[in-house]
Every structure is written in structure tokens, then in C-alpha cells.
Amino acid sequence: MNVPWGDLGTVLMAALFLGGGVIVLYAVGVRVLSPADADGESTGRPSPLRIAITSLCFAICGAAVGYGIYTLL
Amino acid sequence: MDTLVIVVIITALAFDFTNGFHDTANAMATSIATKALRPRVAVAISAVLNLVGAFLSVQVAKTISSGLVDDAQITPAVIFGGLVGAILWNLVTWLVGLPSSSSHALFGGLIGATWIAAGGDAVNFATVVTKVIIPAIASPIIAGAVAATGMFLLYTITRRAARRRTREGFRHGQVVSASLVSLAHGANDAQKTMGVITLVLITAGVLGVDSGPPLWVIFTSGLAIALGTYFGGWRIIRTVGHRLTKIEPQQGFAAETSAATVILASSHLGYPLSTTQVTSGAVIGSGVGKKLSEVKWGVAGRIAIAWGLTLPAAAAIGALAGRVAISGTAGVLIVAGVLVALATTFYLLSRRNKVDRHNVNDEPVSPPKPKPKPSVTSRYAR
Structure with a gap:
């Protein structure tokens, strides 16, 4: 019996790095x-720098x- | 086309329909539970993406049994018996609200029907262990580990963020990741029905050997799974969305992203895992990553038992149905009649305790506690 432990390990590592990375x-x-302030309430509109960093993260x-x-194709 | 071929094609599309409504929960249960999407909108998006997914690839459709049984022994009557086993197991688990694997039900049904028609030598038990049993144990653990790790990191990073904006942000992210799961589900699961119908058409001489699925087969398979998805397996959505753990948008995002990554990574490596088991494992993992005690382990245990029973139960039903079906057209019609009668019975039973888009997010009602009678001392105390 040829159990593909290597494939399962690859799936785990790929999912950990890619899935974890996206999260x-x-x-x-x-x-x-x-x-946010100390109570977890929003402190107003984010600065342009923050918007730029967020945009980069979301784009990736x-x-x-x-x-x-x-990969589905 | 003779009667048997037509009956098998209709039964394959019926299986595809049950596959769709059984697996709606995989993608959309978390989005519905966190109210990121309204229930009807969630199942509509999932249905459209399942239909689109069906057109993306036909690679899996070329082999329906994945080497679990000797394909040369598969006849239309055997396929019919296998499909009946898979449909009935899907309906039983839907009725009790347990997310079990439709793919494993199909494999189980085919194994049972082949075994009864051609003997045990026609079943590759080593392949069953390596391609079904070990992945069934490994896939929820892998998905759970990824979701738990992701959830822990996510909470650590966003602990001091503005709460309302954070929830909104993860709601949007959750919709995207759930949509990706829907697309992957359509691409993988609709192909199994395409493969079944294509093989029946080849054995009937309608298509040449080594033919791929014709366009009408791709379209009807995609449409059947999309319609099933749109009808929504609300009972299973309630179990995955509310009864395994209390899901917040952050958890929903972590669970669906982990599930999508595991499904896509395994498909890309040619090692298909059950979408149902991956998603359920990811939901449990997201609960573990937040707080271990938030997972309802009793419900998780019932789901694990259903997973363990899926293959043998579908195989037993498939063997019984296959035994009657291989006796001839009359046998096929008898099995079809029994299938319709049982499906109708399950539907009527489900109406006694109806779960639909209106009450899918209702909290489970616990029976009221009886009021304690006032004791003698408390009466004197007044």
C-alpha cells in the first residue's frame, strides 16, 4: 500500500503558508x-498612508x- | 437510447442535485451565520458560481471511480445502484442535518454495487484506504490546523483595532473566500456527474471510447448542482453555521480562506479531498483558534461518526440496489420506484421540523426548566 504522506505534507505546508499568509x-x-482608541472605538478616518498600506495588502x-x-482551469 | 440509459442519466442528475443542496453549507454556512449575506442571496451566489465552476475543467470527469473499482466491470446497472446508494445516504444525512461527503457516498455506492455485481476482486481495497480513508482522516485535521493557526494570528493582529470596522472588513473578506469555495466545489463535484453520464453514454455506444463529456452533459450537470445549491440544504447550513461553534466574521473568514486554500492546493497536486470534510474541519479549527471551549465537541463527534459511516452505509445501499438492478429493466424500474418513494418520505419527514431561509439563523431552543416548588422553609421565610 502506497500512502502518499509526502503529498499530504505538501498540502499541509502549502495551505499553512498560502492560507495563513492570506489571512x-x-x-x-x-x-x-x-x-482605535483604548475602548476599541474608531478614532476617525484613516490617513492616506494607512489606506495605501491596506490597498497593497488587499491587492496581494x-x-x-x-x-x-x-489553478482550477 | 434505451430505457436503462435514460433512467441512469436522470438518476445521475438527481444525485447531482442532492450533491448541490447537501454541500451548500460548505461555502455559505459561515456567511449566513454571521449575516455577511442574506440567506437567499448567499445560496444564489453559490449556485451561480457552482454553474460557472462546472465549465472550468473536465479533467476529473474522465475517471469516475478514481481507481477504486475496476472500471471494466462497471455497467449502467452498477452505476445506477451506486447512485441510488449515494442519493439515499445524502438524503438521510440531510434529514438529520449532518454534513457528510457526497463524493464518499458516490464512491461507497459504486463500491457496493460493483462488489455485488462482479465480486470482491473488482474492488481495489488498497486504493480505498489511500484515496478515501486516509484523506478522510487527514483532511479535517489539515484544514483545522490551518484555520486554527490563521485564527490565532488574526485575533492577535486585530486585537486593538476598531471593533465595528474590523467586523465589516472581515465580512467582506468572508464573502470572497466563500465564493472561491463555491467555485472550487462546482469545478470538482459537477465533474463527477459528468463522468457518470459520459461513461453510461460510452457503454451504450452513443459516444466513442475515450470521449469527453459533450456540452449538453456539462451544462445539465452544472445546472443540476446549481439548482440543488439554490434550494439550499438549510438543515446542514444550520449545523455548520450555528451548532459546531459560534461563528463571528473573523472566524468565518479564517475558516473559508483555510478551506479554499486546502481544496485548491490538494486539487492542484492531484489529491482531491472532500470539500465537506475540509470545510467542517476548518470551522472547528477556527473555533479552536479562538477559544478551545467554544467548539461543541458533541456535535463534532456526531459529524465524525457520520463520516465514518458514509462509505459502508452507501456501499450497503448501493449493493442492495445494484443486486436488484442487474436483474434487468424491471429491476431498475423497481429500484427507481423505491428511490422515489423513500425520497418523498424523507421530504415529508423534513416538513415536520421545517428549516428554511427564514429560521436558519434561529438559536436552538432549549426546553424550559421547571420552576422549583417553594420549600417549607422558604414559605416560612416569607
Whole structure:
């Protein structure tokens, strides 16, 4: 019996790095876009720099989604 | 085309329909539970993406049994028996609201029907272990590990962010990742029905050997799974969305992103895993990553039991149906009649405790506790 442990390990590592990477990048984007005071309330509109950093994070996540769709073809 | 071929094609499309409504929860249960999308909108988006996904690839459609059984032994009657086993197991698990794998149900049905028609030698048990049983154990663990890790990092990063804006941000992200799961589901699962119909057409001499699925087969398979998705398996959506763990948008995003990544990575490496098991594992993992005690382990245990039973139960039903079906056209019609009668019975039973888009997000009602009678001392105390 030839159990493909190597393939399962590859799936785990790929999912951990790619899935975890997208989650972290998106979380960073949301975090940067949501400055808060000590009570967790919004402190107003984010600065242009914050918007730019968030846009970059979301763009990379969007590219990852695009690559995911590409792998289906 | 003779009667048997037509009956098998209709039954294959019926299986595809049950596959759709059974698996709607995989993609959309978390988005519905967190109210990121209204229930009807969620199932409509999922249905359209399943239909689109069906047109993306036909690679899986070229082999329906994935080497689990000897394809040379598969006849239309055997396929019919296998489909009946898969449909009935899908309906039973839907009725009790348990997310089980439609692919494993189909494999189980085919194994049972082939075994009864051609003997045990026609079943590749080593392949069953390596392609079904080990992935069934590994896939929820992998998805759960990815979701738990992602959830832990996500909460650490956003702990001091503005709460309302954070929830909104993850709601949007959750819709995108759930949509990707829907697309991947359509691409993978609709192909199984295409493969079944194509093989029946080849064995009937309608298509040449090594033919791919014709356009009408691709379209009807995609349409059947999309319609099933649109009807929505609300019972299973309620279990995955509310009964496994309390889901917030952050968890929904982590679960669906992890599920999508695991499904796409495994498909890309040619190692298809069950979408249902991956998604359920990811939802549990997202609960573990937030707080271990938030997972309702009793419900998770019931789901695990259903996963363990799927292959043998569908195989037993498939064997029984296959045994009657291989006796001839009369046998096929008898099995078809029993299938319709049982499906109608399951539907009527589901109406007693109806779950639909109106009450899918209702909290489970626990029975009221009886009021304690005032004791003698408390009466004197007054």
C-alpha cells in the first residue's frame, strides 16, 4: 500500500503558508485601516498612508484569489 | 437510447442535485451565520458560481471511480445502484442535518454495487484506504490546523483595532473566500456527474471510447448542482453555521480562506479531498483558534461518526440496489420506484421540523426548566 504522506505534507505546508499568509495579510490590512482608541472605538478616518498600506495588502490577497481560480482551469 | 440509459442519466442528475443542496453549507454556512449575506442571496451566489465552476475543467470527469473499482466491470446497472446508494445516504444525512461527503457516498455506492455485481476482486481495497480513508482522516485535521493557526494570528493582529470596522472588513473578506469555495466545489463535484453520464453514454455506444463529456452533459450537470445549491440544504447550513461553534466574521473568514486554500492546493497536486470534510474541519479549527471551549465537541463527534459511516452505509445501499438492478429493466424500474418513494418520505419527514431561509439563523431552543416548588422553609421565610 502506497500512502502518499509526502503529498499530504505538501498540502499541509502549502495551505499553512498560502492560507495563513492570506489571512495574516488581510488581517494586517483591516488592522491598519481600523485605528482605535483604548475602548476599541474608531478614532476617525484613516490617513492616506494607512489606506495605501491596506490597498497593497488587499491587492496581494486579490492576486492570491486570482491564482486560486487559475489553478482550477 | 434505451430505457436503462435514460433512467441512469436522470438518476445521475438527481444525485447531482442532492450533491448541490447537501454541500451548500460548505461555502455559505459561515456567511449566513454571521449575516455577511442574506440567506437567499448567499445560496444564489453559490449556485451561480457552482454553474460557472462546472465549465472550468473536465479533467476529473474522465475517471469516475478514481481507481477504486475496476472500471471494466462497471455497467449502467452498477452505476445506477451506486447512485441510488449515494442519493439515499445524502438524503438521510440531510434529514438529520449532518454534513457528510457526497463524493464518499458516490464512491461507497459504486463500491457496493460493483462488489455485488462482479465480486470482491473488482474492488481495489488498497486504493480505498489511500484515496478515501486516509484523506478522510487527514483532511479535517489539515484544514483545522490551518484555520486554527490563521485564527490565532488574526485575533492577535486585530486585537486593538476598531471593533465595528474590523467586523465589516472581515465580512467582506468572508464573502470572497466563500465564493472561491463555491467555485472550487462546482469545478470538482459537477465533474463527477459528468463522468457518470459520459461513461453510461460510452457503454451504450452513443459516444466513442475515450470521449469527453459533450456540452449538453456539462451544462445539465452544472445546472443540476446549481439548482440543488439554490434550494439550499438549510438543515446542514444550520449545523455548520450555528451548532459546531459560534461563528463571528473573523472566524468565518479564517475558516473559508483555510478551506479554499486546502481544496485548491490538494486539487492542484492531484489529491482531491472532500470539500465537506475540509470545510467542517476548518470551522472547528477556527473555533479552536479562538477559544478551545467554544467548539461543541458533541456535535463534532456526531459529524465524525457520520463520516465514518458514509462509505459502508452507501456501499450497503448501493449493493442492495445494484443486486436488484442487474436483474434487468424491471429491476431498475423497481429500484427507481423505491428511490422515489423513500425520497418523498424523507421530504415529508423534513416538513415536520421545517428549516428554511427564514429560521436558519434561529438559536436552538432549549426546553424550559421547571420552576422549583417553594420549600417549607422558604414559605416560612416569607
